[in-house]
Amino acid sequence: MFRENRTKLAKSIKSTMDESALIVLVGGPSTTRFDSDNEPVFRQESYFWWLSGVKDADCALILDEDGRMTLLVPNLPEDYATIMGHIKSKEEWKELYGADDVDFTENLEQVLESKVVSNDKSTKILLMEGVNSDSGNTYDLAPEFKSNKLVEQQDKTTLFPILAECRVHKSKLELALLEHVAQISSFAHSYVMRNLKPGMMEYQAESLFMHYAYFNFGSRLVSYTSICGCGPNAAILHYGHAGEPNARLIGEEDNCLFDMGAEYQCYASDITCSFPANGKFSAKYLPIYNAVLQAQITVYEMLKPGVSWVDCHKAAEKTILTALAEMGIVSKGPDVSFDDLVELRLGGIFMPHGLGHFIGIDTHDVGGYLPGHQPRIQLPGLSKLRTARLLEENMVLTVEPGCYFIDHLLDGALNNPALSKYLNEQKLKPYRGYGGVRLEDVLAITKDGCVNFTVCPRTVEEVEGVMAGGKWPPMKDSTPELRRINLVRASPMLGPLGT
Amino acid sequence: MFRENRTKLAKSIKSTMDESALIVLVGGPSTTRFDSDNEPVFRQESYFWWLSGVKDADCALILDEDGRMTLLVPNLPEDYATIMGHIKSKEEWKELYGADDVDFTENLEQVLESKVVSNDKSTKILLMEGVNSDSGNTYDLAPEFKSNKLVEQQDKTTLFPILAECRVHKSKLELALLEHVAQISSFAHSYVMRNLKPGMMEYQAESLFMHYAYFNFGSRLVSYTSICGCGPNAAILHYGHAGEPNARLIGEEDNCLFDMGAEYQCYASDITCSFPANGKFSAKYLPIYNAVLQAQITVYEMLKPGVSWVDCHKAAEKTILTALAEMGIVSKGPDVSFDDLVELRLGGIFMPHGLGHFIGIDTHDVGGYLPGHQPRIQLPGLSKLRTARLLEENMVLTVEPGCYFIDHLLDGALNNPALSKYLNEQKLKPYRGYGGVRLEDVLAITKDGCVNFTVCPRTVEEVEGVMAGGKWPPMKDSTPELRRINLVRASPMLGPLGT
Numbered sequence: 001m002f003r004e005n006r007t008k009l010a011k012s013i014k015s016t017m018d019e020s021a022l023i024v025l026v027g028g029p030s031t032t033r034f035d036s037d038n039e040p041v042f043r044q045e046s047y048f049w050w051l052s053g054v055k056d057a058d059c060a061l062i063l064d065e066d067g068r069m070t071l072l073v074p075n076l077p078e079d080y081a082t083i084m085g086h087i088k089s090k091e092e093w094k095e096l097y098g099a100d101d102v103d104f105t106e107n108l109e110q111v112l113e114s115k116v117v118s119n120d121k122s123t124k125i126l127l128m129e130g131v132n133s134d135s136g137n138t139y140d141l142a143p144e145f146k147s148n149k150l151v152e153q154q155d156k157t158t159l160f161p162i163l164a165e166c167r168v169h170k171s172k173l174e175l176a177l178l179e180h181v182a183q184i185s186s187f188a189h190s191y192v193m194r195n196l197k198p199g200m201m202e203y204q205a206e207s208l209f210m211h212y213a214y215f216n217f218g219s220r221l222v223s224y225t226s227i228c229g230c231g232p233n234a235a236i237l238h239y240g241h242a243g244e245p246n247a248r249l250i251g252e253e254d255n256c257l258f259d260m261g262a263e264y265q266c267y268a269s270d271i272t273c274s275f276p277a278n279g280k281f282s283a284k285y286l287p288i289y290n291a292v293l294q295a296q297i298t299v300y301e302m303l304k305p306g307v308s309w310v311d312c313h314k315a316a317e318k319t320i321l322t323a324l325a326e327m328g329i330v331s332k333g334p335d336v337s338f339d340d341l342v343e344l345r346l347g348g349i350f351m352p353h354g355l356g357h358f359i360g361i362d363t364h365d366v367g368g369y370l371p372g373h374q375p376r377i378q379l380p381g382l383s384k385l386r387t388a389r390l391l392e393e394n395m396v397l398t399v400e401p402g403c404y405f406i407d408h409l410l411d412g413a414l415n416n417p418a419l420s421k422y423l424n425e426q427k428l429k430p431y432r433g434y435g436g437v438r439l440e441d442v443l444a445i446t447k448d449g450c451v452n453f454t455v456c457p458r459t460v461e462e463v464e465g466v467m468a469g470g471k472w473p474p475m476k477d478s479t480p481e482l483r484r485i486n487l488v489r490a491s492p493m494l495g496p497l498g499t
Numbered sequence: 500m501f502r503e504n505r506t507k508l509a510k511s512i513k514s515t516m517d518e519s520a521l522i523v524l525v526g527g528p529s530t531t532r533f534d535s536d537n538e539p540v541f542r543q544e545s546y547f548w549w550l551s552g553v554k555d556a557d558c559a560l561i562l563d564e565d566g567r568m569t570l571l572v573p574n575l576p577e578d579y580a581t582i583m584g585h586i587k588s589k590e591e592w593k594e595l596y597g598a599d600d601v602d603f604t605e606n607l608e609q610v611l612e613s614k615v616v617s618n619d620k621s622t623k624i625l626l627m628e629g630v631n632s633d634s635g636n637t638y639d640l641a642p643e644f645k646s647n648k649l650v651e652q653q654d655k656t657t658l659f660p661i662l663a664e665c666r667v668h669k670s671k672l673e674l675a676l677l678e679h680v681a682q683i684s685s686f687a688h689s690y691v692m693r694n695l696k697p698g699m700m701e702y703q704a705e706s707l708f709m710h711y712a713y714f715n716f717g718s719r720l721v722s723y724t725s726i727c728g729c730g731p732n733a734a735i736l737h738y739g740h741a742g743e744p745n746a747r748l749i750g751e752e753d754n755c756l757f758d759m760g761a762e763y764q765c766y767a768s769d770i771t772c773s774f775p776a777n778g779k780f781s782a783k784y785l786p787i788y789n790a791v792l793q794a795q796i797t798v799y800e801m802l803k804p805g806v807s808w809v810d811c812h813k814a815a816e817k818t819i820l821t822a823l824a825e826m827g828i829v830s831k832g833p834d835v836s837f838d839d840l841v842e843l844r845l846g847g848i849f850m851p852h853g854l855g856h857f858i859g860i861d862t863h864d865v866g867g868y869l870p871g872h873q874p875r876i877q878l879p880g881l882s883k884l885r886t887a888r889l890l891e892e893n894m895v896l897t898v899e900p901g902c903y904f905i906d907h908l909l910d911g912a913l914n915n916p917a918l919s920k921y922l923n924e925q926k927l928k929p930y931r932g933y934g935g936v937r938l939e940d941v942l943a944i945t946k947d948g949c950v951n952f953t954v955c956p957r958t959v960e961e962v963e964g965v966m967a968g969g970k971w972p973p974m975k976d977s978t979p980e981l982r983r984i985n986l987v988r989a990s991p992m993l994g995p996l997g998t
Contacts, residue, residue, distance in 0.1 A: 034544045036861045037634035042741035045533045056742045085735045085743045135536035211710035215703050236584045242541035243555045244584045362535045
């Protein structure tokens with residue numbers, strides 16, 4: 001898989017550049033927690049992983065225009081063998097990672113110089129430099145050369161957008177991995193649902209999820225910090241961090257919003273389930289839940305190459321606004337259409353985040369805003385979209401519509417005459433502090449549509465069934481509109497310890 | 500607890516300095532994984548935690564000479580409330596962390612200048628600067644002032660050793676926390692023991708441990724990356740990292756060495772259990788295991804204020820060498836004593852690490868080598884000791900003797916005429932690749948001895964009993980020499996999901 005990725009990058013570079021080129025990437029360094037000697041489990045930097053599959057820290061690589069890789073590895077002291085384990089020989093490194101050549105990381109400059117000399121003089125050394133459009137962070141692992149010759153020949157503009165674009169379209173093997181990790185995560189969610197009871201703490205759900213995915217499927221890390229909100233916490237989009245550590249007692253009347261994803265071989269999943277803690281949908285919760293589920297289905301009917309992600313986002317908003325109108329929360333006269341309300345950005349009050357995002361080695365995967373594609377739209381709500389691109393085959397995205405009741409957003413809308421006339425304050429009142437619903441699946445764009453890798457219980461009947469201890473996955477697919485391709489062919493769900 | 504810590508530090512500073520002083524500490528910043536927006540669960544920097552108990556990132560504090568704390572907190576944008584949760588008011592910050600005053604972190608310099616002005620001119624501003632003796636890392640969170648006045652009055656030498664020394668002696672509340680987290684970890688180890696079967700993967704033990712501690716006791720983090728080695732991996736001291744990720748299948752004849760500790764409220768535990776995977780001690784394993792257990796007991800009989808940690812280490816080595824002599828692996832004539840062999844550093848071949856270390860907020864807690872105490876001893880093996888101090892009341896340490904068969908160390912000793920004459924190569928042979936045994940408890944030094952906070956199965960009978968599904972903890976303490984004060988008074992072990 002990684003060799004295929006290297007070839008893909010080398011080809012892309014070759015088709016862009018006239019000169020010959022060497023690509024240099026530095027992997028993640030080993031780190032400690034502040035000045036202590038506590039070493040968190042190392043997780044490779046994502047670009048480096050995509051090219052190499054190297055799980056070890058302190059490495060680097062040089063890729064030539066034919067995709068041949070020289071792997072640079074740490075020169076470990078002898079007592080490493082006592083403390084950390086067997087020191088691999090160069091042959092073992094070669095074998096393990098399919099490298100064409102192996103040297104020590106500390107020799108990066110020398111190795112590079114000798115390669116530049118053996119090539120002709122116009123060889124460019126391509127280094128990574130750019131900004132991640134999700135975090136706003138600048139990539140900062142590129143080496144700084146001491147040698148003037150190398151500095152003269154370095155090129156920091158070509159590589160970043162090309163490598164990012166390579167990661168946008170997934171290969172067959174990448175698709176298979178993303179499918180697998182979505183399935184692991186779906187079963188882990190189902191396991192949580194089946195075992196959750198009011199009276200438990202939110203973090204117990206996180207613990208069940210992580211244990212299920214690690215114990216049964218070797219998923220040591222999660223793709224992101226688990227969000228296990230119940231009650232009002234379900235309206236905090238990224239709840240669960242150290243400041244709000246999933247530490248509420250789950251009440252009998254609470255609804256849960258659990259957003260968790262396993263990671264496997266550095267490939268991410270990102271799945272959200274929402275459900276009532278007591279296992280029975282109330283009349284108050286039901287219309288909100290179904291609005292969000294319907295938004296998913298609406299989007300799945302649109303997804304195919306050529307479709308704009310912005311249009312999908314607006315379609316989800318429209319579906320939710322329509323449902324809120326049926327509940328009387330949104331009110332409009334016959335002269336105003338739901339499309340008008342969407343353009344007024346009313347939907348962003350209830351769904352203040354983007355419809356979804358690319359997913360791959362990163363949960364919020366790269367390539368959302370690259371040169372040559374639709375730039376970020378500077379309008380409320382739409383500015384939060386992690387991409388505004390037209391869809392293409394083999395893109396993998398999450399679809400995660402949501403509907404939340406967030407006081408400061410509702411207050412803002414009620415104080416804004418342009419929006420307040422379309423809201424019914426009285427009907428809204430009972431939903432204040434009520435939390436929210438989000439449903440999130442992982443889908444791949446196919447030649448003419450999409451497939452859903454997620455196999456979670458989604459319909460009201462499915463959720464109530466699993467929460468009552470019913471079998472999962474089901475024998476028959478009651479809702480093919482959800483396009484859960486693995487639903488009936490998936491193996492039965494395991495419990496930890498085989499139960 | 501944190502207020503008490505602040506008072507303790509303020510008093511120590513006051514008794515050292517003639518001038519008045521303000522202490523400035525910066526807490527850990529929020530971080531992402533490389534340039535992505537993946538945010539690992541934030542864990543506060545340990546010095547900052549000891550003084551403040553603040554779980555949030557991007558804070559700072561100013562402490563005056565009476566221990567009054569001004570807490571500086573991030574100035575969060577409004578949409579934080581949508582994404583991350585309720586934005587606390589200054590009153591709420593004060594209340595939550597017992598701060599005397601609250602301001603924004605971005606105002607640190609201004610707040611400090613106004614305090615310096617209101618004090619007299621000789622006020623020193625104490626900043627942290629120093630090297631962690633376990634990691635060799637330099638503390639690097641101290642602020643760099645732009646204001647010349649502040650730069651003139653800063654003092655970077657006084658604070659570090661005093662604050663580190665304050666953390667060496669634990670308060671009553673700290674002792675209670677360390678006792679609690681040792682108990683959580685002990686039960687989690689016992690749970691793993693009871694559920695472990697040959698045919699499982701090493702990482703499944705890690706998953707069971709973490710789930711038990713988190714699900715039952717809210718311990719979200721472990722104090723360090725879990726070491727779950729079986730077979731030959733048991734001889735790799737810090738196995739389990741990303742390069743060697745606990746991924747071996749546990750064989751019928753394998754012995755396990757599991758070194759894992761839960762963290763609770765940022766207080767660490769660090770406990771190791773060793774046992775045969777199939778639950779029955781073999782004739783080959785038994786003498787090694789009992790040698791290490793006997794080394795623990797030997798040390799526990801020595802531990803009390805005034806005793807040198809180096810002497811304890813040597814006593815453990817001597818006990819192990821004596822047992823190896825009984826097995827015929829070590830051979831010596833009557834004219835050579837075991838103490839002679841210890842001084843020859845033969846013990847370091849079988850136990851190539853220190854006897855243990857301080858433990859507190861960090862697993863390898865600070866204060867091992869501070870000015871005014873015994874410096875590091877530059878001899879093989881002894882140089883690995885994390886402290887060489889004389890013991891004092893309310894120090895908390897791990898005691899973790901071990902005996903391993905590590906090829907490159909054994910080969911080195913066999914090729915060294917000074918050592919090889921005391922080794923029987925033939926008797927050693929069957930133990931090549933056999934792994935090793937380590938037993939590790941957490942103990943506190945009392946006025947006249949020690950108490951052991953760990954409540955793991957330790958004797959052969961106890962281990963075999965729990966692995967056969969027997970009750971734990973026991974009704975009676977068969978081995979009071981292990982000083983497990985909570986053994987019979989501990990609550991019965993829970994299973995996750997109450998089983």
